[in-house]
Amino acid sequence: MNKNLLPLALGGLAIGTTEFVMMGLLPSIAHDFRVSIPAAGYAISAYALGVVIGAPLLTTLGRQLPPKRILVLLMVLFTVFNAFSAFAPNNAVLFVARLLAGLPHGAFFGVGSVVASRLAAPGKQAQAISNMFAGLTVANLLTVPLGTYLGQHYSWRLALGGTAGAGLLTLLAIHYFLPALPAQNTGSAASELLLFRRRATWLIMLITAIGTGGLFCWVSYIAPLMTEVSRFPATYVPYIMMLVGLGMVVGNVVGGKLADRMKPVTACLLLLLAMAATLLVIFFSSGNQIASLVLTFLASSWSLALAAPIQILMIQSSKGAEMLGASVTQAAFNMGNALGAFWGGLPIAMGYGYTSPSLVGVGMALAGSGFAYVLARTMRQQPAEPLLEVVA
Template identity: 55%
Template sequence: MKKSLLSLMLGGLTIGTTEFVVMGLLPDIASDLKVSIPVAGYLISAYALGVVIGAPLIVMMARNAPPKKILMILAVMLTVFNSLAIIAPSYNFLFLSRLLAGLPHGAFFGVGAVVATRLAEKGKEGQAISIMFSGLTVANLAGVPFGTYIGHHFAWRYTFIIIAFIGLLTIAALYFWMPNLEARAKVTVKSQLQVFKKLDAWLVILITAIGTGGLFCWISYIAPLLTNVSKFSAENVSYILVLAGLGMVIGNLIGGKLTDRFSPEISIIAILLSLSVDLVLVYLFSSNQYASLILVFTTGCISFSIGSAIQILMIRTAVGSELIASASIQAAFNVGNALGAFLGGLPLVAGLNYATPNLVGVVMSICGALITVFFLQRKRKLARLQNC
């Protein structure tokens, strides 16, 4: 593995840990700050909102800067803003810190995805991007369970000390290992924004925002699902999350290979339909502890296999505006995060059990697959017209 890609992976580890660990710490944070679990769940939406705001804004501001410089600044922002959670005296302060921590997320992955394709061997771009995203999966394999364990057994604030430390490692790795790639030819804001005049670009954004909502309907409430429905003890949640992380590691690597072997569109359709079936099984069988453990693994595997395919699809759709387009996908992922957490929480507000958010996830995954089918049919139709 190239050290340059390893530095991107460390950034993914920082981001993945801070994004997903809150989901496992919801009961602890809610208890400490004296709010309900659904209210604490808004911290997930705050982070997602930060991504949506920061991804296009930061990339547009830094569009002509060298990639290494952009990534270094973003890594510093990640470290500083996550450190604010350590001293959060109230729920509102923590909400703001989560919003700020989300700002560099999308821009880092957006710039990182383009950089990964530039560093990759020809025909292995999907696998290069999957290496960067493997930081997210390693976070769910090790960072999130460990952070959940520390937060549950000691204090949730200690978890953010660990995140800040990983952020410092990311800064050092980028400084020493990331090559000084030249910035692309000077571009204007207007030229970058041209991508948003393309229907195809908006379709990819829509696929991401809606289709990935299935993942977030599941993972946003995984801790209370395991304790209230599967009847595991709270002490075992951090260990069970290791299964989800292992599935994500394997799924991410499989997704990268699938994207390089098949078209991104076919990969996305297959993954989203598989996820919808899996979430039905989660709803039906989570009350059985053995089935629940298997489903934690399979859901993690399927849901995290989609990242490379969507990123490659958007980069190919937005030739000439890759940075802003790639960053917008990260914003769309977090719209899916916010929608999944919010819509998935509605059945809970209505008094239904913690398995029901997965049914909302089924609908979102199927809708994402249908939009992808429309995208593919439109693409093939345009290709036929051009060949006539």
């Protein structure tokens, strides 16, 4: 890994921890606040909603600043609001705290993706972006299981407080180690907003929000799925989360290489179809412990393999507004988080059991692959042009 990308990877570690640790903490939070698991799961949707709001808003507000300064400010917000989450006295306050904690998430990955691509060697942009997301995958391998363990044996508040500490470390790393790059402000905010008049922009957002939402239908409720259906002891959940993280590590590397070797939209289509197939098998096979573990690894691999192809796809389609485009992709990803957690919880609340969310996920992944197919045709007919040329 390029050493200049290490502060971005550390930021991915902090953000990945706070986003995914909630899945393993839901039973503890529900017990502490005396609410149902689906009700506790609304905190996951709140965080995702914060990402959706914060990604375009904070990126637009900071568009005239150098990227390094933007990233420092975003990590300040991240650290403060995660500390707030750790001290929430009830489920309603936790909902608000998680909403605020999600605000800097999308903007960080959006700005960080553009920085990574600018620091990359020619032809290695997608792999550079995947290096940034490597922090997120390591979070799922190490710090998310650790946070789950702390939540089960001590308090979920320690896990969320730890994410604030990770944010502080990231803040220092960015300040001291990330190279200073000049601001890339080549046009007005109005010209950048023309991004949303493009069909390709909305198709990429739909691929991300609907397609990756299939993952969150399943992973948002992985703890009760593994304990109630696969019949693993609750003490095994941290290790299962490590398996999720290992799958994401492998998938992230594969996705970066795929996006540099084939068209990113083709990689997205293939990976979404693989995700749909895996989630379908999960619906039928979660009662078998060995099959459940293998499928957990595969599903998590497909999910993070999508990160680099989708991000480079949006950057290539957002000439003249790359930071806004990349941050909007992260907003869409977390719309998928919110939709997946919400839609996945509905059949559980209706009494269909903890395997039912994966079936909802199949439909979402297939819909995402359909949008990818339409996008591929659109890109052949209408190649992307710089937004500033459109204004001129």
